[in-house]
Amino acid sequence: MVDQALLSIEDLAVHFPIGGGLFSKPQMLRAVDGVTLSIKPGESLGLVGESGCGKSTLALSVLGLVDATRGRVMLDGKAVGSEADRLEVARTVQMVFQDPYASLNPRQTVRRTLADPLRLHGVTNGGEVADRVAEMLRQVGLRPDQADLYPHEFSGGQRQRIGIARALILKPKLVICDEPVSALDVSIRAQIINLLLELQAEMGLSYLMISHDLGVVEHMSDRVAVMYLGRIVETGGWREIFEQPRHPYTRALIAAIPDPLTRGLAREKARGEIPSPLNPPPGCTFNPRCPHATDHCRSAPPVLSPVEEGHLVSCWRAEEFAKVPA
């Protein structure tokens, strides 16, 4: 049901030209290469993958900050892209960034950081602006009297609360959280995770939760998509992905977690490192690192296809991995 989805990404590709000069053609970096995804209202989708897999580019194209080479992004029934109304996109989707030190303007008070988007979007009554800033601060667990402080007067966890407040002040429907806790002290992370879940329930938000931390993703997501070299290699409900992972890459990610709780969940690790997206291997792009690769995997790219209701895998041997414990 396309019309049900809040966000629907259809066969999206984002390619960047790299290098090239007067006499040489640029190489194409296929950062995102044929991604189809959707998020329903109130749903959270976890997007998992390692650095360079294209998850941040995907996020940027949802925000309308990079243009699609192919395919399209539909947000609340309207296309996102260079022709879209930027303000309208901003009212629908907002982002919480990884680093709460780098993502706040050090020369602006919290009040200004929160009030600017309101004014830009037509809330000009001073009293109303002040009320909404105070209310937002309360919602993220800060005191309204802290509005006139500068970012350096806050701890890392409090700064992330300000980042969340900034994202939510326009009451968006979708929030993209890009590694929202990985820059925070371990003892602070739980506070921010709990806050994000509370706000989701209160405001009926949808989340696109980008993280490499599978524990965080399992805890926060309804559905999960695993991305590798610009493509989705496996997607499904959180339970299917983490209890019956089919793709060898998903299994390798789980096997790589050094936690006594997950020992035995999956044992097969991946070999080597992610190849350059400038020069992806032929066939299945995971084949050089896969312990199960056959000649077929090295020549023909697999297609993302359903193995169960709502559980899609892009692997030639997914059927064989159905009952075999990882």
Next chain:
Amino acid sequence: MSASQPLLQVEDLHIALSTDAGSFPAVEGVSFEIARGETVGLVGESGCGKSITALSIMGLLKPPLGLAGGRIRLTGQEIQNLPAAELRSLRGKRIAMIFQEPMTALNPLKPVGRQIAEMFVLHQGASWREAEQKAVEALTQVKVPAPGRRAKDYPHQLSGGMRQRVMIAIALACEPDLLIADEPTTALDVTVQAEIVDLMKELCAARGTAILMISHDLGLVTDICRRVCVMYAGRIVEQQDSEQIFNHPQHPYTQGLVASLPRLGMRAQHGRRKLMEIAGVVPGITAYPGGCRFNPRCSRATEICVKVVPELEALGDGSLVRCHHHG
């Protein structure tokens, strides 16, 4: 030297941070031992003093940080006051260290083979020719593909994982007794981290090299180390067997850490539960509270916690805990 003598003894280590506003205790009364071939972890959040504890063992503290007391013994010999020349010969030969970001630890202007070969020339008196050959062998041991060709590469030509392999090759070149690894995989992707960790475990076990692993990641440390010391605000608050720490943490801080982590598999077992939060924030070094430094964040804190610094108490099963209300 007796067989039972520990390889490394750190006794009552104090490190001071000197500023215009005065001197502050960055590390206070830290003691631990590492036996030959043993693996020990130091876990804590940023600013808890774990990295500077490691640097002090290497004799690498720089102002405004300085040693303010305590002893560091390597096989019985005190090394905290050794002259610079003697320390230099100790580093690399008997104690080696690898760092979080291999790109900044490697020399960008020299081929990596040359940087490994340097170890054999400096510490074993090998000729450059001989040393370059040994460097290629060392790269083979850390499983760098095409080591002969890679030895001629500069650091920027290698991936993060390969660079960390080169760092490990340099660190283990002279077969040191102790390898100090400070967040060695934090800059790497998770699947690469798993490979590097396996490599470190394998090589150190084969050579009988002891490891002091420093990390904020409790899971990672328990994967590599037999024993774990948890640090908070400059003090060791708990020392435990790795096997025990997730199931039977003793200090309220460790208990909070374990309960606040969203660990994969928990939701499937117990459903989605609200994560336990540790209240407040990690105190800054200039504002450490009196008594137990965790007291403002601790749900069990009483009057004594504010007034009296708890001692590190032995619990009988070999574990140690610094808390008035442990358990």
